[in-house]
Amino acid sequence: MKKIxxxxxxxxxxxxxxxxxxxNFAILNTQPPAQLSEWGNRREVLTLIVTGxxxxxxxxxxxxxxxxxxTDGTVVASADLAKTPVFTxxxxxxxxxxxxxDVMPLEFMVFTGKYxxxxxxxxxxxxxxxxxxxxxxxxxxxxxxxxxxCKTFYLASTQLPILMKPYNEEVMDAKKAQTAIIFxxxxxxxxxxxxxxxxxxxxxxxxxxxxxxxxxxxxxxxxKEVLAATQFIWQPQLTFLPYDDETKKLPTFIWTIQxxxxxxxxVTRTDGNGEGRSExxxxxxxxxxxxxxxxxx
Amino acid sequence: MMRKKIIxxxxxxxxxxxxxxAQETDSxxxxxxxxxxxxxxxxxxxGITYEGYGLSRSPSGWTGYQPRRPWNQVRFNFTPTFKFSxxxxxxxxxxxxxxPTNFAGPYAGIKKPSFGQFITNPMNSFGLNxxxxxxxxxxxxxYLKYSELSTGDIGVFGVGVDLRxxxxxxxxxxxxxxxxxxxxVGPPTVTGAYKRRNWMAQIGTEKEGKYLFALNFAKGxxxxxSAAPPPLTIRPQEGIVISLVSDLYLEKGFxxxxxxxxxxxxxxxxxxxSPNLKSLKPFIEAHTSTITDFAAQAxxxxxxxxxxxxxMVKYLGAGFQTIGYPFLxxxxxxxxxxxxxxxxxxxxxxxxxxxxxxxNVNNTALKAKQFIGNLNWFTQFSESFxxxxxxxxxxxxTASGLNPFGIKNVSNDLGINPTFTFTGxxxxxxxxxxxxxxxxxxxxxxxxxxxxxNTHTGLLTYVPTYLEKEISPDFSILYFYNNVPGAKITLAxxxxxxxxxxxxxxxxxxxxxxxxxxxxxSFSSNNNLIASCNIDFKxxxxxxxxxxxxxxYFKYGNEITPNGANYVETGCRTGFQYRFxxxxxx
Numbered sequence: 001m002k003k004i005x006x007x008x009x010x011x012x013x014x015x016x017x018x019x020x021x022x023x024n025f026a027i028l029n030t031q032p033p034a035q036l037s038e039w040g041n042r043r044e045v046l047t048l049i050v051t052g053x054x055x056x057x058x059x060x061x062x063x064x065x066x067x068x069x070x071t072d073g074t075v076v077a078s079a080d081l082a083k084t085p086v087f088t089x090x091x092x093x094x095x096x097x098x099x100x101x102d103v104m105p106l107e108f109m110v111f112t113g114k115y116x117x118x119x120x121x122x123x124x125x126x127x128x129x130x131x132x133x134x135x136x137x138x139x140x141x142x143x144x145x146x147x148x149x150c151k152t153f154y155l156a157s158t159q160l161p162i163l164m165k166p167y168n169e170e171v172m173d174a175k176k177a178q179t180a181i182i183f184x185x186x187x188x189x190x191x192x193x194x195x196x197x198x199x200x201x202x203x204x205x206x207x208x209x210x211x212x213x214x215x216x217x218x219x220x221x222x223x224k225e226v227l228a229a230t231q232f233i234w235q236p237q238l239t240f241l242p243y244d245d246e247t248k249k250l251p252t253f254i255w256t257i258q259x260x261x262x263x264x265x266x267v268t269r270t271d272g273n274g275e276g277r278s279e280x281x282x283x284x285x286x287x288x289x290x291x292x293x294x295x296x297x
Numbered sequence: 298m299m300r301k302k303i304i305x306x307x308x309x310x311x312x313x314x315x316x317x318x319a320q321e322t323d324s325x326x327x328x329x330x331x332x333x334x335x336x337x338x339x340x341x342x343x344g345i346t347y348e349g350y351g352l353s354r355s356p357s358g359w360t361g362y363q364p365r366r367p368w369n370q371v372r373f374n375f376t377p378t379f380k381f382s383x384x385x386x387x388x389x390x391x392x393x394x395x396x397p398t399n400f401a402g403p404y405a406g407i408k409k410p411s412f413g414q415f416i417t418n419p420m421n422s423f424g425l426n427x428x429x430x431x432x433x434x435x436x437x438x439x440y441l442k443y444s445e446l447s448t449g450d451i452g453v454f455g456v457g458v459d460l461r462x463x464x465x466x467x468x469x470x471x472x473x474x475x476x477x478x479x480x481x482v483g484p485p486t487v488t489g490a491y492k493r494r495n496w497m498a499q500i501g502t503e504k505e506g507k508y509l510f511a512l513n514f515a516k517g518x519x520x521x522x523s524a525a526p527p528p529l530t531i532r533p534q535e536g537i538v539i540s541l542v543s544d545l546y547l548e549k550g551f552x553x554x555x556x557x558x559x560x561x562x563x564x565x566x567x568x569x570x571s572p573n574l575k576s577l578k579p580f581i582e583a584h585t586s587t588i589t590d591f592a593a594q595a596x597x598x599x600x601x602x603x604x605x606x607x608x609m610v611k612y613l614g615a616g617f618q619t620i621g622y623p624f625l626x627x628x629x630x631x632x633x634x635x636x637x638x639x640x641x642x643x644x645x646x647x648x649x650x651x652x653x654x655x656x657n658v659n660n661t662a663l664k665a666k667q668f669i670g671n672l673n674w675f676t677q678f679s680e681s682f683x684x685x686x687x688x689x690x691x692x693x694x695t696a697s698g699l700n701p702f703g704i705k706n707v708s709n710d711l712g713i714n715p716t717f718t719f720t721g722x723x724x725x726x727x728x729x730x731x732x733x734x735x736x737x738x739x740x741x742x743x744x745x746x747x748x749x750x751n752t753h754t755g756l757l758t759y760v761p762t763y764l765e766k767e768i769s770p771d772f773s774i775l776y777f778y779n780n781v782p783g784a785k786i787t788l789a790x791x792x793x794x795x796x797x798x799x800x801x802x803x804x805x806x807x808x809x810x811x812x813x814x815x816x817x818x819s820f821s822s823n824n825n826l827i828a829s830c831n832i833d834f835k836x837x838x839x840x841x842x843x844x845x846x847x848x849x850y851f852k853y854g855n856e857i858t859p860n861g862a863n864y865v866e867t868g869c870r871t872g873f874q875y876r877f878x879x880x881x882x883x
Contacts, residue, residue: 037568037586106585107571120574122615122628123564123588127657156698157615159656159665160626164691164708167671173731175756175773178827179790179813182752182779184708184737186693189656189665191700191742201401208374208392208422210440212450212624216402217420221365223400230706231737231750233779233786237849237866239809239829256401256624265530274531277401279626 021052021062021089021136021146026097028132031193034124034157038269040101048103048134048149050096052089060089062136062145066104069131071152076130077111081142084108103134127156158268160276161185161198161230161257166283171250174240174287183232185257185278194262195228202234205252211282215254225260240285251287256280339877341377341388346843346872348372354864361857362864371395377877390424390438397421403475403490406483414476417454433459441470443499444542446558446592447513448621453495461503466511468499474620477523489528491519495620501542509544513558516580517620521566536562537581538619555595562618563587590616592627605637615658630655633669644677665704668692685714697742705740705747727760750781768797787816800834807831821854839878844871 027047032039039045052060063086066079084105090096111119118126135148165184166172172181188196202222205214226232240251257278259267266276350366371394378388397418399405404418416423422438435441435457442449455472473494480489494517501511519533527533540558547553561577564586574583581587591614598607615628633652639645649672656665670690677683689710697703714731735752758773770793777788796807813825829847836842845868852863 035564035586037565037584040568040585105569107569107573110573116573121588121590123586124615154699157628157657159628162626162654162656162667162693164693164706165689165710167689167691173756175758175775175792176731176733176754178792178811179775179788180754180777180779182735184691184706186665186667186706187704189695189704190698191704203401206372208376210450210452213419213422213440213452217397217399217418219366219398219400223363223365230739231781235788235813235815235825237825237827237851239811239827239847241807241829241831241845269530269532273623274534275401277624279624 021050023134023136023146023149024049024051025134025149025151028151028153030152031154031156033268034127034155036104036106036119036125037123039104040099040106043099046100046103046132048098050087050089050098050136052093052146060091061086061139062089063087063139063142064098064103065135065137065142065144066109067133068104068109068125069133071129071131075112076115076125077109079105080108080110081137086139104132122157124157125155129154156190158192159189160259160268160278161188163255163257163278163281166255166281168281168283170283172283172285174251174285177240177285178236178238181234181236183234183255185230187230188259188267192261192267196267197228197260197264198226198230199258199260200224200226200232200234200255201258202253202255205254205282207249211252211254211280215256215280221253222255240287250284252282252284254280254282336382338380338879339377340380340879341877342874343375343377343877344373344872344874346372346374346870349867349869351867352864354862356859356862359859359862361862362851366868367396367398369396372872384430385428387425387427390422390426393421393423403488403493404478406481406485406487407478411476414478417473417476419452419475422452423454431461431463435459435470439470439472441468441497443468443497443513443515443621444511444540444556445594446542446556446622447538447540447619448495448497448515450622450624451495451620453497455495457497464502464504466499466501466503466509469497471496474517477520478528479524480526480528488531489524489526490531491521491528491533492523493517493519493620497621507546509542511542513538513540513542515619515621519566532565532586533567534562534564534620535566535581536560536618536620537577538621550600551598552600553595553597555593557591557593558617558619559589559591560617560619561587561589562616564618588616588618590614590618590627592617603639603643605635607635609633609635612658628657630658641676646673646675648673665693665695667694681718681720683716685712685716687712687714700742702740702742702745704742705738707736707738709736710734723764725762725764727758727762729756729758729760731756731758748782750779752777752779754778767802768795770795785816785818789814803835805831805833816854817856820856823854823856824850824852826850836873839876841874841876842871843874845869 026049027044029045032045063081063084064079065081067075068077069075087096115125118124129152131150131152133148133150136145137143138145163185165182183200185198200222201220203214203218203220205211222234224232259276261267268276348370350364350368352364354362373391373393375389375391378386380386397410397415397420399407399418402419404414407414410418415421424437424439427434438452438454439457440452451474453470453472453474455470457470458468460467473492475490475493477492478487478490481487497515499511499513501509503509516537518535521533538558538560540556542556545553561581563581563584566584568584568586571583571585571587574587575589576583592612594611596607596609598605611631613627613629617627619625631652631654633650635650638647652669654667654669668690673687675683675685692707693704695704710733712731712733714729716727716729719726733754737750738747740747755776756773758771760771762769772793775790779786790811790813792809792811794807794809798805808830811827815823815825827847827849832844834842847868849866850863853861
């Protein structure tokens, strides 16, 4: 009888202790940004809701033991608990909301082997499936204060479209270009959860401008959004003539694609220019194909 | 309306001033010339141009077609080079607009710029480069290209030097490439930007046409406090790149070029400092968003009168990023073999390139491969017949990843263009026929089915050249047909142009009319008429009045709602260009 009583008391105490700090991953994007430093700023990527009851050992203070593993259980990264911040449960019992910066502070995460190298060089982990696990622990001896919560996610860096046609520095016949110009580009890789909107922009490069200068300042002659397609036929409705008779400088254009997600935000925000714009290309239109085209820088 | 009046008045005032100034300048220059004899030489141009744009849409309230140019714009250019002696020159490069605009740039949406924002706006250039012997001072806006992997695309407003004593090379420049702009919710939304400071330096040795060895350094850093409220989606960044570049030009046209670079880039200065990542102190301190990676490129080849042959390899690591080339797409490996051949007594010309690009080399995502092939083959078979053939292939392929099938897009273009010339006593007839077939295949990553997008383009051009008259007309007919499952587009274009000289060859006129009949699937046809006119009038030997007028009428069929919607676009560009040239008057 005494044994049964002691066992029951132990179970009750353990249950109370285990239930004192409870983690719940409210949101973990299954395909979060590949750039790990980008997680911290984005609420939609990782949100951890912490609930607890009064009477937690340590006065309601806890640390978060975070681990990132591969699907076979290999530990990729773990939090350095000696350095990670201390959190305190809300005394009123209301839930605390923590973001990636709190759960996975990169400055205190220790990555292993090739993952460390990859992170240093690219800011990303090699593409694949990963598991993130978080558990509340005592701030003194790091003993568990609650159950471990885990979520699976897939990492693959987003590759912006590569412009295919017109190819770089292509000299087009004005007679054809006046009627239609075909634009083609590769799709965003990997395939996104929602269809990508491709915003195609064509800018005229004035004789006194550099191509990127024109891209950064001029009003686009074409600014069109295309949903999930990688070709666009443009009827320019323009007359292409040399800028002046002296230099015969050919009409010059620069074009690019901006890739936007379902919320109309750039599909990548930290890669390259941060605007989701592909590397632009230039093309020329030769108004008089019977004269030898003269390219100008 | 008031603004328009002000702009129009100021333009005509400026035109008057420009004309008077040009005449004054002529007169003054003549006097000055007498005094300083041949010591001062001035070359280059200056001018002012007004651009007007109009758009009228029908029915009223329909907004299906958006304006694509500023309603009014006045542009100024002042780019003379004053050469005071053999050793001292002073080139100006002032190109600016009365209303600076930004659409894709860091200032996108800003309406009323401050003076600092105006002079550093990417649209405007205010550059001055006084040069004495081997020493050049660089002031104002400069677009400096140090190398392919360090800096080259971005204009910076600041101060620097370019020193080249004997074969030594030393360059340094510092300034601001963009101003801080506050985020504005709008409408219209102003994206905002952080102020960005830039530094760049190059040290090395160079003998033009022989060799170049140089060490490049380029750094950019945003000022996080320069925008309040800060931009929503853009992060304050800092980056540094160090590169070593070498070019060698040997005898018989052989050349070798190579560059290796390392970049350290912080993608978000707001992220905490990290002891776990490599810093490059004192230049840059590592944050958790700091990455360090490498890039390299090399080219070897031979250039000759009748034969060019070259191989180029370029590798950009996934974390390679430089502020000097903000749109550079990294994580790729390119190979390219290119050639140019002139043969058959220069009557046959072949230009070809063959290459491959591999993306995601570091396997941080799905590796993608692209094949690139281009060929242009021109042959002048006789005085009266020539043939041009071109072929382009661009293929893009990735592994399947999470989907059942991988992405596969292949673009193929073939063009054949024979040209016939018949010479008579008073007229030369030129007939050119061109046919292009373009095929674009796309694979669906879920079903594996490939859809083909086929385009046929046929063009017939007739150009009579009158040997005893001053007129040059040309006529053309074009047929365009695009077929993709669910959509068929047909376009037929008729165009005629005429150019001629008038007013004792002081005036050059060119007019063009173009009509296009378009059809989408079974919808009723749409109609497009474009008329344009160019008038170049040489007022004096050095002063030219250039005018370009155009109008574009487009009427939709019933493919859009409201049926029969139409618009008229009008454009006007007129301005004066004065050419400085004291050399010819010696």
